[in-house]
Amino acid sequence: MHHRNIVKLSKRMSLALRHAPDRFGLLLERGGWVPVDEFLAALGISRAELDTVVAGDDKQRYTVQCGTDGIERVRANQGHSVPVDLLLVAQPPPRWLYHGTSAAALDSIRATGLNRARRHHVHLSADTDTARRVGSRRAGPVIVLTVDAKAMADDGHLFYRSANGVWLTDAVPAQYLNAGDMD
Structure with missing residues (x-):
């Protein structure tokens, strides 16, 4: 993928996972997760394209993880404007x-x-x-x-x-x- 296409796809992923999942027919699960297969189908992209964006994102905006149920899911790590509980635990910050x-x-x-x-x-x-x-x-x-x-x-x-x-x-x-x- 060319850099311009990677950026364009990353912005679509951000829209789907952070701001307007309903526009893509997606429902964010607890923690902001979406099954990878559903995500790929909703965006009309390949797994290789998803992996390219996730691996190449300098800000590490996205995470792909396999759940205890064996299903791989993707989520945006933060920056949501839609209601979502990312299941983050409060912790002491640095000075x-x-x-x-x-x-x-x-x-x-x-x-x-x-x-x-x-x-x-x-x-x-x-x-x-x-x-x-x-x-x-x-x-x-x-x-x-x-x-x-x-x-x-x-x-x-x-x-x-x-x-x-x-x-x-x-x-x-x-x-x-x-x-x-x-x-």
């Missing part, structure tokens, strides 16, 4: 986490903090390089915000870690944020 975003959003973020918008959680990175890569998807200069995750946890905020290492929380109030370097 600092990071969030990359557009510098144009900084005033709003300083006023209201980081909010999940239409998604289930705010996504945070364990390192500044990853946060900068994530933030570069936005237009304009990138800023990396430092989140005082330990203080948040000490104050009762819960954190979860998805299968691909992304840290998730419901919101990050402004008092826990520090603006970092701008690109």
